[in-house]
Amino acid sequence: MNSPLLIKAVRLYGEGDPVDVLVRDGVIVEIGQWLDAASTQDLDGVRVLDADGLVALPGFVDLHTHLREPGREDTETIATGSAAAALGGYTAVFAMANTDPVADNAVVVEHVWRRGREVGLVDVHPVGAVTVGLKGEKLAELGTMAASKAGVRVFSDDGLCVADPLIMRRALEYTRSLDAVIAQHAEEPRLTVGAQAHEGERAARLGLAGWPAAAEESIVARDCLLAKQVDARLHVCHVSTSGTVDVLRWAKARGTKVSAEVTPHHLLLTDERLEGYDPVNKVNPPLRTESDVQVLREALAEGVLDCVATDHAPHAVQDKDCEWSAARPGMLGLQTALSIVVKTLVRPGLLDWRGVARVMSERPAEIAGLPDQGRPLAVGEPATLVLVDPRAHWVVRGAELASISGNTPFEGMELPAVVHTTMLRGRVTVTEGKVQS
Amino acid sequence: MKHLLSTDGLDPATATAVLDTADTLKRTLLGREVRKLPTLRGRTVVTLFYENSTRTRVSFEVAGKWMSADVINVSAGGSSVNKGESLRDTALTLSAAGADLVIVRHPASGAAHRLASWLEGTGTAVVNAGDGTHEHPTQALLDAATLRERLGEISGRRIAIVGDVLHSRVARSNVHLLAALGAEVVLVAPPTLLPTGVHSWPVTVSHDLDSELPALDAVMLLRVQAERMHGGFFPSAREYSIAYGLNERRLALLPEHAVVLHPGPMLRGMEIASAVADSPRAAITDQVRNGVHVRMAVLYHLLAGEEEAA
Amino acid sequence: MAPRVRGAADPADERELLSAGDVARTIARMAHQVIEKTALDGPAGRSVVLLGIPSRGTPLAHRLADRIAEFSGVRVGVGSLDVTLYRDDLRRRPNRPLESTTLPEGGIDDSLVVLVDDVLFSGRTIRAALDALRDAGRPSAVQLAVLVDRGHRELPIRADYVGKNVPTARSEDVAVSLSELDGRDGVFLRRGASS
Numbered sequence: 001m002n003s004p005l006l007i008k009a010v011r012l013y014g015e016g017d018p019v020d021v022l023v024r025d026g027v028i029v030e031i032g033q034w035l036d037a038a039s040t041q042d043l044d045g046v047r048v049l050d051a052d053g054l055v056a057l058p059g060f061v062d063l064h065t066h067l068r069e070p071g072r073e074d075t076e077t078i079a080t081g082s083a084a085a086a087l088g089g090y091t092a093v094f095a096m097a098n099t100d101p102v103a104d105n106a107v108v109v110e111h112v113w114r115r116g117r118e119v120g121l122v123d124v125h126p127v128g129a130v131t132v133g134l135k136g137e138k139l140a141e142l143g144t145m146a147a148s149k150a151g152v153r154v155f156s157d158d159g160l161c162v163a164d165p166l167i168m169r170r171a172l173e174y175t176r177s178l179d180a181v182i183a184q185h186a187e188e189p190r191l192t193v194g195a196q197a198h199e200g201e202r203a204a205r206l207g208l209a210g211w212p213a214a215a216e217e218s219i220v221a222r223d224c225l226l227a228k229q230v231d232a233r234l235h236v237c238h239v240s241t242s243g244t245v246d247v248l249r250w251a252k253a254r255g256t257k258v259s260a261e262v263t264p265h266h267l268l269l270t271d272e273r274l275e276g277y278d279p280v281n282k283v284n285p286p287l288r289t290e291s292d293v294q295v296l297r298e299a300l301a302e303g304v305l306d307c308v309a310t311d312h313a314p315h316a317v318q319d320k321d322c323e324w325s326a327a328r329p330g331m332l333g334l335q336t337a338l339s340i341v342v343k344t345l346v347r348p349g350l351l352d353w354r355g356v357a358r359v360m361s362e363r364p365a366e367i368a369g370l371p372d373q374g375r376p377l378a379v380g381e382p383a384t385l386v387l388v389d390p391r392a393h394w395v396v397r398g399a400e401l402a403s404i405s406g407n408t409p410f411e412g413m414e415l416p417a418v419v420h421t422t423m424l425r426g427r428v429t430v431t432e433g434k435v436q437s
Numbered sequence: 438m439k440h441l442l443s444t445d446g447l448d449p450a451t452a453t454a455v456l457d458t459a460d461t462l463k464r465t466l467l468g469r470e471v472r473k474l475p476t477l478r479g480r481t482v483v484t485l486f487y488e489n490s491t492r493t494r495v496s497f498e499v500a501g502k503w504m505s506a507d508v509i510n511v512s513a514g515g516s517s518v519n520k521g522e523s524l525r526d527t528a529l530t531l532s533a534a535g536a537d538l539v540i541v542r543h544p545a546s547g548a549a550h551r552l553a554s555w556l557e558g559t560g561t562a563v564v565n566a567g568d569g570t571h572e573h574p575t576q577a578l579l580d581a582a583t584l585r586e587r588l589g590e591i592s593g594r595r596i597a598i599v600g601d602v603l604h605s606r607v608a609r610s611n612v613h614l615l616a617a618l619g620a621e622v623v624l625v626a627p628p629t630l631l632p633t634g635v636h637s638w639p640v641t642v643s644h645d646l647d648s649e650l651p652a653l654d655a656v657m658l659l660r661v662q663a664e665r666m667h668g669g670f671f672p673s674a675r676e677y678s679i680a681y682g683l684n685e686r687r688l689a690l691l692p693e694h695a696v697v698l699h700p701g702p703m704l705r706g707m708e709i710a711s712a713v714a715d716s717p718r719a720a721i722t723d724q725v726r727n728g729v730h731v732r733m734a735v736l737y738h739l740l741a742g743e744e745e746a747a
Numbered sequence: 748m749a750p751r752v753r754g755a756a757d758p759a760d761e762r763e764l765l766s767a768g769d770v771a772r773t774i775a776r777m778a779h780q781v782i783e784k785t786a787l788d789g790p791a792g793r794s795v796v797l798l799g800i801p802s803r804g805t806p807l808a809h810r811l812a813d814r815i816a817e818f819s820g821v822r823v824g825v826g827s828l829d830v831t832l833y834r835d836d837l838r839r840r841p842n843r844p845l846e847s848t849t850l851p852e853g854g855i856d857d858s859l860v861v862l863v864d865d866v867l868f869s870g871r872t873i874r875a876a877l878d879a880l881r882d883a884g885r886p887s888a889v890q891l892a893v894l895v896d897r898g899h900r901e902l903p904i905r906a907d908y909v910g911k912n913v914p915t916a917r918s919e920d921v922a923v924s925l926s927e928l929d930g931r932d933g934v935f936l937r938r939g940a941s942s
Contacts, residue, residue, distance in 0.1 A: 201633065742837065
């Protein structure tokens with residue numbers, strides 16, 4: 001396991017001439033041209049990985065994953081979700097708190113953290129609930145969760161909004177001392193009673209109750225004001241509207257400590273998917289319009305949106321193969337995220353590979369305060385990286401994904417870019433599309 | 438026509454063919470002692486109702502029986518439906534048990550579309566008898582049949598739909614069908630009861646009923662449901678009734694030939710005054726009567742042709 | 748289904764069985780036969796109603812009635828009887844539009860009804876017509892008049908009045924054109940057309 005690994009002819013960040021990278025004891029020890037056994041000392045038993053034509057990036061970090069364990073192990077487990085993450089090029093994921101039981105205490109977050117370590121494919125960081133039982137009424141024991149072995153640094157009631165402005169203010173204020181961040185699922189619940197789809201012409205015609213953009217934008221605006229007021233950090237989950245981008249731009253300009261994520265599906269899909277009522281396209285926040293999609297892409301490239309997060313949400317067949325209003329919202333995302341980012345930003349020229357490293361690895365690691373993720377590809381840094389084949393294509397088949405569930409909205413689509421190898425502190429977790437357990 | 442799921446996208450030729458068939462059936466059965474045709478002998482029709490609607494279910498049942506189909510009623514109260522069986526499993530069970538056609542009423546928009554997709558390849562046809570706030574195509578067809586009967590033709594006629602358009606499947610189906618048949622449709626409602634993006638519909642919008650009435654050939658009133666009255670969509674039943682209710686004064690503003698329609702059940706005194714509902718201008722019982730013939734025509738078009746015919 | 752185009756096929760595949768003149772003469776002869784067989788002009792003339800089966804039976808019934816009036820001085824009742832709703836082969840064909848059923852004033856109860864159709868083939872249309880007739884009233888007797896009998900009966904049904912017997916192959920098609928519907932009169936035999 002600890003034998004050195006020589007990665008041959010890889011292009012770091014997709015830039016410059018191919019170089020060789022020598023990894024030993026989980027650390028990048030040498031980068032240069034024509035490294036080989038002859039020029040490098042002590043290379044007994046060195047393994048060689050021919051990376052000709054591949055692009056090396058720091059391992060991806062997903063701030064927003066639903067691993068469903070504990071509670072819904074029929075749809076995903078920490079083991080299957082970790083495999084899906086590694087196959088998607090991820091080396092760290094944040095497991096959302098809306099499990100059963102809810103991760104609103106040290107026992108549950110430590111369980112999730114320990115299971116993640118046992119599986120060992122990616123660093124699994126539990127997200128702690130902001131309020132007890134996600135009920136939005138009483139703060140959970142944030143300090144205890146932060147001080148637990150899991151070392152929780154991200155708190156979120158995701159799936160539900162911390163709607164009460166006073167509770168939200170207290171949560172923001174309180175987490176200042178924990179060096180933690182509140183990740184808000186921005187949805188004013190009074191404006192989305194019974195909501196089924198983006199409030200627009202299409203949902204109105206199809207008779208689906210509308211989820212208005214203002215329900216997201218008003219909460220983001222309120223929370224930005226609160227964060228500024230109490231000088232706390234705020235992270236906005238799954239931004240879906242162009243209006244939210246405007247609010248964030250304004251808040252950042254006045255010095256608010258706010259960061260924001262966007263999901264791959266909101267970068268590609270629109271409410272056109274409502275036609276036919278197939279609930280595989282049901283997600284919260286809902287798929288918006290083409291102009292929202294364009295604005296989100298540009299905002300991500302520009303940095304107003306900080307990062308991509310998957311909101312990977314596995315669901316059982318019976319919770320999706322039903323009538324629209326009865327279906328659970330959410331879609332798989334871990335294994336398709338990179339390809340969607342390449343399709344929507346790299347190919348159109350909005351982002352280069354260094355930009356991909358920024359939005360999928362460096363910024364999310366910074367937001368979550370991870371010291372050993374999202375690091376530069378440089379000598380002395382951890383060998384936590386991903387090798388991407390930028391020229392290959394693949395066709396998405398839900399049944400072939402590593403998740404137990406198959407609810408991908410990208411079924412049958414041919415997507416660019418394939419994850420070739422994923423490496424976590426020198427350990428190859430995935431190579432040539434196969435999990436190395 | 439393989440299923441009847443919506444009037445959105447229903448081509449005018451097919452709609453007209455169904456209306457013509459309904460008309461012929463009506464004339465064929467007129468004055469007969471025995472109102473029974475052997476056309477659908479041996480075919481099995483299931484009404485699958487997840488919402489109570491005696492009116493619609495009975496209309497379909499009579500239509501099926503007059504065509505000699507075997508009609509089986511499944512309702513949420515009396516089957517595995519209330520034991521939590523999924524809609525998909527129920528659909529597949531009915532199809533496997535030999536249903537040639539399933540008529541479904543469901544509170545979820547799109548339920549009929551889902552049913553049709555699950556039954557793809559089984560040869561079982563689906564008729565949407567009302568799905569959530571989406572569509573109710575046979576109601577629109579029977580309204581069109583009634584308008585044709587009263588006005589001669591629909592093309593070029595000006596028809597107002599008044600009331601809770603936002604939550605109305607009847608309104609959606611009527612807008613698509615009437616526009617396809619060449620009518621000018623005016624939606625009259627408070628802004629809170631109009632759908633988002635209504636400007637992209639083939640209609641004009643008004644908030645002033647009085648100014649619309651003199652130019653109308655027909656006015657179609659929508660039911661105001663109790664939960665809307667308490668949902669803050671308008672300040673009070675009184676204010677709604679004053680602004681949008683069809684009373685005797687307003688009836689007098691309509692041209693002599695204009696028709697009043699209501700899909701029922703009516704809230705007398707709220708959206709329609711009793712004297713208006715009972716006036717000869719109201720075609721409300723005609724609507725019910727035509728409902729049977731229109732539904733017979735729909736069954737004929739779906740079941741009496743070659744299987745899998747386009 | 749595209750409508751059958753009458754009298755416009757490739758001449759090589761088509762043979763004229765009756766010309767326009769033949770059609771007129773045949774209808775005249777059938778009119779004489781009806782008068783004679785129903786004793787229409789006799790002292791105890793009974794009530795006779797001609798019911799055409801749409802589409803082409805309807806104009807034929809009207810022409811027959813006109814000739815009967817011309818030859819006997821008696822105006823018989825004329826109407827049409829659509830049998831679509833009574834067919835047993837609906838599922839074997841594309842959906843077809845319904846045609847109209849119109850009964851003469853006074854109905855058909857206790858009348859002698861003569862069903863009129865263009866071509867008698869399997870007999871299934873006539874079986875359906877007998878069922879439809881039962882729902883339309885109670886005639887004292889029912890007879891059948893056809894312009895062409897092409898054989899291949901599948902039911903025990905025969906016509907009382909036949910304009911022309913034409914031996915045909917099952918694969919052939921007998922097409923009757925009438926000026927009211929098709930712009931000209933004539934009867935044609937076509938090879939290989941689907942029936």
